[in-house]
Amino acid sequence: MRANKTPTEQVRRAQIVAAAIEVIARDGVAQASFKVIAEQAGLSSTGLISYHFAGKQDLIDEVGREILARFTEFVLDRTDGVEEPTAVLRGFIAANVDFLRTHRNHASTLVRIKNDLATVDLARSDQAALAAVLRQGQNSGVLRAFDPHLMAVFVLSIRDGLIRQLDLDPELDLDAATREFTTLVDLATRRT
Amino acid sequence: MRANKTPTEQVRRAQIVAAAIEVIARDGVAQASFKVIAEQAGLSSTGLISYHFAGKQDLIDEVGREILARFTEFVLDRTDGVEEPTAVLRGFIAANVDFLRTHRNHASTLVRIKNDLATVDLARSDQAALAAVLRQGQNSGVLRAFDPHLMAVFVLSIRDGLIRQLDLDPELDLDAATREFTTLVDLATRRT
Amino acid sequence: MRANKTPTEQVRRAQIVAAAIEVIARDGVAQASFKVIAEQAGLSSTGLISYHFAGKQDLIDEVGREILARFTEFVLDRTDGVEEPTAVLRGFIAANVDFLRTHRNHASTLVRIKNDLATVDLARSDQAALAAVLRQGQNSGVLRAFDPHLMAVFVLSIRDGLIRQLDLDPELDLDAATREFTTLVDLATRRT
Amino acid sequence: MRANKTPTEQVRRAQIVAAAIEVIARDGVAQASFKVIAEQAGLSSTGLISYHFAGKQDLIDEVGREILARFTEFVLDRTDGVEEPTAVLRGFIAANVDFLRTHRNHASTLVRIKNDLATVDLARSDQAALAAVLRQGQNSGVLRAFDPHLMAVFVLSIRDGLIRQLDLDPELDLDAATREFTTLVDLATRRT
DNA sequence: CATGAATGAGGATTCATTCAT
DNA sequence: CATGAATGAATCCTCATTCAT
Numbered sequence: 001m002r003a004n005k006t007p008t009e010q011v012r013r014a015q016i017v018a019a020a021i022e023v024i025a026r027d028g029v030a031q032a033s034f035k036v037i038a039e040q041a042g043l044s045s046t047g048l049i050s051y052h053f054a055g056k057q058d059l060i061d062e063v064g065r066e067i068l069a070r071f072t073e074f075v076l077d078r079t080d081g082v083e084e085p086t087a088v089l090r091g092f093i094a095a096n097v098d099f100l101r102t103h104r105n106h107a108s109t110l111v112r113i114k115n116d117l118a119t120v121d122l123a124r125s126d127q128a129a130l131a132a133v134l135r136q137g138q139n140s141g142v143l144r145a146f147d148p149h150l151m152a153v154f155v156l157s158i159r160d161g162l163i164r165q166l167d168l169d170p171e172l173d174l175d176a177a178t179r180e181f182t183t184l185v186d187l188a189t190r191r192t
Numbered sequence: 193m194r195a196n197k198t199p200t201e202q203v204r205r206a207q208i209v210a211a212a213i214e215v216i217a218r219d220g221v222a223q224a225s226f227k228v229i230a231e232q233a234g235l236s237s238t239g240l241i242s243y244h245f246a247g248k249q250d251l252i253d254e255v256g257r258e259i260l261a262r263f264t265e266f267v268l269d270r271t272d273g274v275e276e277p278t279a280v281l282r283g284f285i286a287a288n289v290d291f292l293r294t295h296r297n298h299a300s301t302l303v304r305i306k307n308d309l310a311t312v313d314l315a316r317s318d319q320a321a322l323a324a325v326l327r328q329g330q331n332s333g334v335l336r337a338f339d340p341h342l343m344a345v346f347v348l349s350i351r352d353g354l355i356r357q358l359d360l361d362p363e364l365d366l367d368a369a370t371r372e373f374t375t376l377v378d379l380a381t382r383r384t
Numbered sequence: 385m386r387a388n389k390t391p392t393e394q395v396r397r398a399q400i401v402a403a404a405i406e407v408i409a410r411d412g413v414a415q416a417s418f419k420v421i422a423e424q425a426g427l428s429s430t431g432l433i434s435y436h437f438a439g440k441q442d443l444i445d446e447v448g449r450e451i452l453a454r455f456t457e458f459v460l461d462r463t464d465g466v467e468e469p470t471a472v473l474r475g476f477i478a479a480n481v482d483f484l485r486t487h488r489n490h491a492s493t494l495v496r497i498k499n500d501l502a503t504v505d506l507a508r509s510d511q512a513a514l515a516a517v518l519r520q521g522q523n524s525g526v527l528r529a530f531d532p533h534l535m536a537v538f539v540l541s542i543r544d545g546l547i548r549q550l551d552l553d554p555e556l557d558l559d560a561a562t563r564e565f566t567t568l569v570d571l572a573t574r575r576t
Numbered sequence: 577m578r579a580n581k582t583p584t585e586q587v588r589r590a591q592i593v594a595a596a597i598e599v600i601a602r603d604g605v606a607q608a609s610f611k612v613i614a615e616q617a618g619l620s621s622t623g624l625i626s627y628h629f630a631g632k633q634d635l636i637d638e639v640g641r642e643i644l645a646r647f648t649e650f651v652l653d654r655t656d657g658v659e660e661p662t663a664v665l666r667g668f669i670a671a672n673v674d675f676l677r678t679h680r681n682h683a684s685t686l687v688r689i690k691n692d693l694a695t696v697d698l699a700r701s702d703q704a705a706l707a708a709v710l711r712q713g714q715n716s717g718v719l720r721a722f723d724p725h726l727m728a729v730f731v732l733s734i735r736d737g738l739i740r741q742l743d744l745d746p747e748l749d750l751d752a753a754t755r756e757f758t759t760l761v762d763l764a765t766r767r768t
Numbered sequence: 769c770a771t772g773a774a775t776g777a778g779g780a781t782t783c784a785t786t787c788a789t
Numbered sequence: 790c791a792t793g794a795a796t797g798a799a800t801c802c803t804c805a806t807t808c809a810t
Binding site for chain 4 (some may be wrong): 413414430450469496498499500504505508530531534535537538540542544545546548549560561562565567568571572
């Protein structure tokens with residue numbers, strides 16, 4: 001509709017997105033009706049959601065965009081300045097697991113809506129970024145030869161699987177998981 | 193209600209389950225209404241689904257049970273008789289990828305409903321079986337020390353991630369993916 | 385359909401009617417679906433009910449007929465041979481309350497389906513019989529002048545109200561209720 | 577949800593309740609589907625009923641509450657200011673019968689839904705109020721000794737029976753019925 | 769912008785009934 | 790006669806969306 005969003009609009013959208021993340025993490029996508037999201041957000045009407053979003057798909061997409069933005073920002077913060085490729089890789093994994101720890105709802109919601117995202121490109125950008133890191137490691141000679149994109153898919157699949165496993169088993173030892181995860185990627189990628 | 197199902201009942205349930213698998217693989221869980229499933233199955237009314245299943249959850253669970261049964265059977269067929277642990281592992285991965293190839297709808301539906309299954313135990317039995325294989329490899333000395341259950345979670349996460357990736361990118365080279373997947377697991381698990 | 389019922393047919397109908405009485409007394413008319421009644425009767429199919437009854441209304445009517453027949457028979461047994469009008473009246477009330485005691489399900493079901501009976505005449509025959517007794521009492525001079533039919537309606541209303549009250553309050557003292565009921569009718573009808 | 581209802585909400589609820597009363601009085605509880613009630617109320621869809629009521633039971637309960645409120649108000653208007661217990665009693669009966677006359681649908685609906693009311697307490701409050709009047713009459717010495725609560729049950733049962741009889745026989749002479757009813761209660765309760 | 773009432777399509781499920789075996 | 794599978798209309802209810810205020 002409108003190209004530019006007013007500040008109020010942005011605040012409202014953010015508020016609704018935050019509520020949606022909570023609800024989806026707690027109850028699942030199927031139960032995340034506008035009614036429940038509005039209640040979670042403390043809104044008095046579901047109409048307000050429809051007013052600020054073009055439709056349910058738009059809201060879901062915004063939720064995905066928001067989570068991926070925070071996720072990316074979080075990971076970049078943790079790996080910024082690191083040069084050595086294997087260190088970047090280890091930092092990447094550690095940052096990913098740390099994000100689950102500190103933003104469990106975001107993480108849980110992300111894997112739950114991945115199938116429903118209209119803009120698949122968002123998810124792909126993740127893969128592309130990691131693939132670039134891997135390729136760089138190969139070029140610098142510390143990583144062995146493999147398909148960087150496929151390896152990125154594998155690594156991110158493990159991360160997502162970890163999030164799902166954490167939903168099933170909240171008692172999971174994340175420190176141990178991080179170590180095993182790091183070791184696995186190290187062994188699987190480094191030049192022997 | 194009844195402990196034993198009549199043959200007619202079994203056939204109808206199987207027919208409905210098959211239709212549900214098609215629909216979920218094609219349109220997603222959210223779009224898999226009784227109406228669409230009934231049409232896919234060529235049934236005269238949605239009432240027939242309710243007649244044969246206690247509810248939607250019951251149908252979803254049966255779908256999960258059916259897919260996992262076929263999946264397990266398929267993988268066991270391919271790995272039966274193999275003794276050497278690393279060979280079992282390679283066979284396991286190859287069989288898993290082959291299943292995606294030959295039963296893409298089953299695979300796609302499985303990852304889509306995993307979150308919705310009431311009986312999570314089904315999914316867990318997968319993990320337990322693979323963990324047992326890994327533990328055996330450790331005991332026989334060919335695999336290095338790691339947490340077998342966590343490693344099973346990782347391996348199966350990659351498999352599931354591959355299924356999702358295949359939904360996003362149907363042109364994915366599965367042969368190459370199998371090779372990379374096998375190499376990754378080999379490097380990550382074998383004793384150096 | 386058929387004019388004459390075979391013995392088997394009669395037995396089946398009676399069995400279904402008995403089950404319906406149990407279900408309606410326990411769960412109410414609204415919950416008395418063919419499915420529940422069939423389960424209560426130990427039948428394997430609701431089709432059997434449809435086979436033996438022209439429709440749900442037919443079943444309800446048969447239930448009403450059956451209960452009223454037993455009720456009438458029960459009351460007549462207890463008042464047979466009594467001549468003196470006030471004694472008949474007292475016996476009538478005592479018999480009615482005794483019926484509640486010994487056939488609570490029948491009684492409860494009767495008041496629950498009264499609104500739904502197609503053949504209202506059944507309920508009316510009750511009123512007519514009691515009105516006749518009252519008229520006889522007036523003719524013999526022991527009862528005062530009043531509209532016999534209205535008085536019959538009143539007395540039977542109290543009886544039905546007692547059944548409903550018993551459903552609400554199972555601890556109700558029926559002996560005390562019988563005494564109060566008898567006294568009320570005595571005072572209200574006898575010639576001063 | 578909300579503690580206070582908006583005026584619009586109150587109006588709509590009242591409109592739906594009024595329609596439900598009409599439908600139940602005309603067709604019975606079993607036929608009173610949301611569809612029929614919505615048509616009676618001139619609503620565009622049954623969804624509007626669900627929007628304003630938590631469920632069918634909520635609507636039924638509101639119907640009961642509404643009728644009893646009007647009934648109580650009506651009777652209190654007619655007996656207010658009367659002191660002498662027997663006069664109160666006569667006034668109570670007259671007011672009850674007058675209510676049937678002027679609010680036949682309300683009365684008819686009330687007896688039809690009495691079994692279905694979730695909040696039985698509503699019906700009981702009626703009994704308690706009448707029992708209090710009777711007890712007062714006993715204390716002042718004009719009424720004989722009897723169980724006030726049981727007598728209240730009896731009197732209200734007659735009233736309800738009268739409503740049912742009026743449904744069966746619309747030609748019933750209500751004036752005569754009032755006289756007989758009043759006489760009965762007078763004879764049954766006064767000290768001799 | 770926000771509200772909440774209204775809309776109507778679509779959801780799963782229950783129902784009495786029919787019918788082939 | 791009995792069975793149980795099938796039918797399809799009808800049930801209540803939820804949903805995202807619209808709109809007047």
